[in-house]
Amino acid sequence: MSASTTQSGRGAARRRALTGRAIFAGPGLLYITLFMTIPVLLVLVYSFFQRGRFGGIVWEFTLENYVRAFEPVYLNVLSNSLVIAGTTTVLALVIGYPTAYAITRLPKRWRTVALVLVVLPFWTNFLIRTYAWIVLLNSEGPINSSLVDAGIISAPIGLLYTPGAVIVGLVYAYLPLVILPVYASIERLDRQLIEAASNLGASRVRAFFDVTLPLTLPGVMIGAIFVFVPSLGNFVVPELLGGGKTVMVGNLIRDQFLEARDWPFGAVLALFVISLLVILFAIQAAISRRINGTGKRYAAKQVTHA
Amino acid sequence: MTLDSTNAPLLRVSSVSKAYGDVVALDDVNIEIQQNEFFALLGPSGCGKTTLLRSIAGFEDPDAGAITILGAGSGTGSGPGEGGQIDLLSLPPNKRPVNLMFQSYALFPHMNVRKNIAYGLEREGLGKDEIAERVNEVLITTGLTDKADVRPAQLSGGQRQRVALARAIVKRPRLLLLDEPLSALDRKVRAEMQIELKRLQHEVGITFVVVTHDQEEAMSMADRIAVMHEGRVQQIADPVTLYSQPANVFVADFIGTGSLLHGIVANAVLLLRPEAVHISAEMAGAQLHGEVVETHFFGGSSTTSVRVAEMETLIVASHPGAPKFAVGERVGISWNADDAILLEDQP
Numbered sequence: 001m002s003a004s005t006t007q008s009g010r011g012a013a014r015r016r017a018l019t020g021r022a023i024f025a026g027p028g029l030l031y032i033t034l035f036m037t038i039p040v041l042l043v044l045v046y047s048f049f050q051r052g053r054f055g056g057i058v059w060e061f062t063l064e065n066y067v068r069a070f071e072p073v074y075l076n077v078l079s080n081s082l083v084i085a086g087t088t089t090v091l092a093l094v095i096g097y098p099t100a101y102a103i104t105r106l107p108k109r110w111r112t113v114a115l116v117l118v119v120l121p122f123w124t125n126f127l128i129r130t131y132a133w134i135v136l137l138n139s140e141g142p143i144n145s146s147l148v149d150a151g152i153i154s155a156p157i158g159l160l161y162t163p164g165a166v167i168v169g170l171v172y173a174y175l176p177l178v179i180l181p182v183y184a185s186i187e188r189l190d191r192q193l194i195e196a197a198s199n200l201g202a203s204r205v206r207a208f209f210d211v212t213l214p215l216t217l218p219g220v221m222i223g224a225i226f227v228f229v230p231s232l233g234n235f236v237v238p239e240l241l242g243g244g245k246t247v248m249v250g251n252l253i254r255d256q257f258l259e260a261r262d263w264p265f266g267a268v269l270a271l272f273v274i275s276l277l278v279i280l281f282a283i284q285a286a287i288s289r290r291i292n293g294t295g296k297r298y299a300a301k302q303v304t305h306a
Numbered sequence: 307m308t309l310d311s312t313n314a315p316l317l318r319v320s321s322v323s324k325a326y327g328d329v330v331a332l333d334d335v336n337i338e339i340q341q342n343e344f345f346a347l348l349g350p351s352g353c354g355k356t357t358l359l360r361s362i363a364g365f366e367d368p369d370a371g372a373i374t375i376l377g378a379g380s381g382t383g384s385g386p387g388e389g390g391q392i393d394l395l396s397l398p399p400n401k402r403p404v405n406l407m408f409q410s411y412a413l414f415p416h417m418n419v420r421k422n423i424a425y426g427l428e429r430e431g432l433g434k435d436e437i438a439e440r441v442n443e444v445l446i447t448t449g450l451t452d453k454a455d456v457r458p459a460q461l462s463g464g465q466r467q468r469v470a471l472a473r474a475i476v477k478r479p480r481l482l483l484l485d486e487p488l489s490a491l492d493r494k495v496r497a498e499m500q501i502e503l504k505r506l507q508h509e510v511g512i513t514f515v516v517v518t519h520d521q522e523e524a525m526s527m528a529d530r531i532a533v534m535h536e537g538r539v540q541q542i543a544d545p546v547t548l549y550s551q552p553a554n555v556f557v558a559d560f561i562g563t564g565s566l567l568h569g570i571v572a573n574a575v576l577l578l579r580p581e582a583v584h585i586s587a588e589m590a591g592a593q594l595h596g597e598v599v600e601t602h603f604f605g606g607s608s609t610t611s612v613r614v615a616e617m618e619t620l621i622v623a624s625h626p627g628a629p630k631f632a633v634g635e636r637v638g639i640s641w642n643a644d645d646a647i648l649l650e651d652q653p
Contacts, residue, residue, distance in 0.1 A: 190410070190412065192408050192410055192412040193412050193414060195363075195365055195399070195406075195408070195412065196406075196408055196412035196413075196414070197414075197425070198364075198398075198399045198400045199363055199364075199399055199400070199402075199404075199405060199406045200400075200405070200425050200426035200429055200473070200477065201400050201401075201426055201429030201430055201477075202400055202425075202429050203400055206429070210414075210425075211414060214416050215415070215416060290416075291415070291416045292415050292416070292459060
């Protein structure tokens with residue numbers, strides 16, 4: 001058999017594999033192209049043009065919208081949102097990681113039960129669940145009254161309509177999105193690695209910080225992004241639990257499209273959130289590659305087979 | 307296969323039992339391992355050998371019995387001290403002066419080779435310079451110096467195995483446990499590593515306890531072997547004794563090849579090793595007669611399998627050179643009474 005026939009044979013096999021992949025990935029790709037890529041491109045295009053008087057776009061090129069995003073008013077909203085979303089993410093991780101860890105230590109059948117319980121809140125409408133927090137947090141609510149009864153405070157304190165209430169609501173809303181990926185990464189971790197650390201003299205705590213935590217970092221990062229990004233863009237929780245006093249970038253975007261009818265400026269703000277998401281995912285991918293020691297140099301592995 | 311140990315016992319496993327629900331993993335196991343010995347725990351999967359190994363390392367808790375390090379000095383790295391004993395079962399795994407090389411090697415994927423090896427020394431709280439020195443030393447011993455800054459994912463199977471070994475011996479443990487150390491390697495690398503393990507054991511002077519299901523591996527490396535079956539130790543002996551004087555039918559069947567013949571001697575099983583069986587066209591004077599059903603030629607030697615009427619087991623004979631009989635030929639089988647091994651009949 002000559003080299004060329006082998007080559008063409010290999011080429012045909014590769015084409016077949018590609019066709020196979022296209023058939024399976026096709027519907028998903030089509031959906032993403034239609035309902036995600038095209039809208040994002042539209043947003044990108046809008047951001048370079050002028051607003052119409054009653055909404056819509058006037059097709060005259062301008063960079064004005066980008067300049068406007070750097071006005072102190074908007075920078076303030078952005079930094080405010082970053083702080084709230086960041087705090088939410090940290091809290092969700094601090095609560096979610098131990099929860100996920102505990103679930104992996106349960107007997108197998110209880111693990112499934114626990115995971116179902118984690119996603120159970122999703123079966124109820126998000127608005128209703130957020131309204132429930134209004135009941136809990138208001139000055140006559142159970143939290144205030146039990147604090148007064150316990151003598152910790154003398155009069156009800158303003159819990160509702162504070163940035164704190166917004167953070168509580170966001171943590172509550174997105175906690176399952178941290179628990180699930182972190183659970184998956186701890187579950188996948190080879191337990192022999194922890195035994196190896198222990199065998200080499202590491203205490204349980206030491207083994208956790210040296211082995212478990214670094215190796216589950218990719219899952220932690222995914223969870224963090226799953227919380228950070230939707231928290232940043234959320235406008236329902238700031239409105240209901242923040243009482244409209246806490247304006248986040250999500251509220252701003254919604255207002256530009258629905259109330260101020262300034263689509264181009266709304267598009268700029270939306271692009272900001274989207275690019276942040278892309279950057280975060282890129283960082284996550286880089287960190288996972290580093291941790292597993294694979295990636296670029298993967299090819300070297302085959303060559304050095306001694 | 308000489309025992310170059312000082313014949314001082316190092317590890318004593320006494321009356322250790324362990325059950326998982328109804329399944330008995332270890333049933334009254336008693337083993338004493340000598341200083342500097344290369345000891346093998348051999349048996350089919352599920353025989354309890356891994357449970358025993360993990361009990362010594364501290365990852366399983368026996369239901370009963372004791373595991374003791376004898377004549378131990380202080381600390382992990384010291385030479386044979388006098389008097390002191392260490393009750394292993396009372397210590398958590400990270401405090402036991404015992405290191406384990408895992409079957410999957412369990413190398414830390416986020417650390418390079420050097421950091422993997424240094425990890426255990428860092429946990430001992432040694433100084434930076436001493437750690438660097440000892441790691442470099444072990445890198446040389448295991449031939450890994452040029453791989454020191456590489457992550458495990460970029461190493462071949464044989465190299466990973468050496469890192470796992472280096473990570474364990476750098477701690478200078480009294481006792482090194484190896485769980486199926488060669489099973490993840492392909493055949494050729496296996497043979498090399500087998501020799502290398504033996505060399506290393508001599509060089510570093512550490513007592514090795516190897517768990518394996520591969521009898522050839524155990525026979526070729528170990529000074530003494532404990533054959534285990536269904537949670538019980540069947541026999542502890544050196545390889546030659548195991549082969550020539552198996553304690554029971556299980557050991558006879560598990561170690562080496564041979565034909566176990568029922569009904570020739572009353573109430574006993576006769577074990578014929580292939581090299582003890584002579585076959586010839588001469589029928590007179592032969593103890594049994596049969597028909598050749600199979601021959602195999604291995605280059606230097608051959609085996610001939612013979613079916614004897616009304617006998618379930620084939621009788622296998624080995625002899626130098628090419629097969630002397632064709633399939634279907636009738637042959638006479640004979641053996642010296644001294645070469646046959648008699649075993650108690652048991653179900």
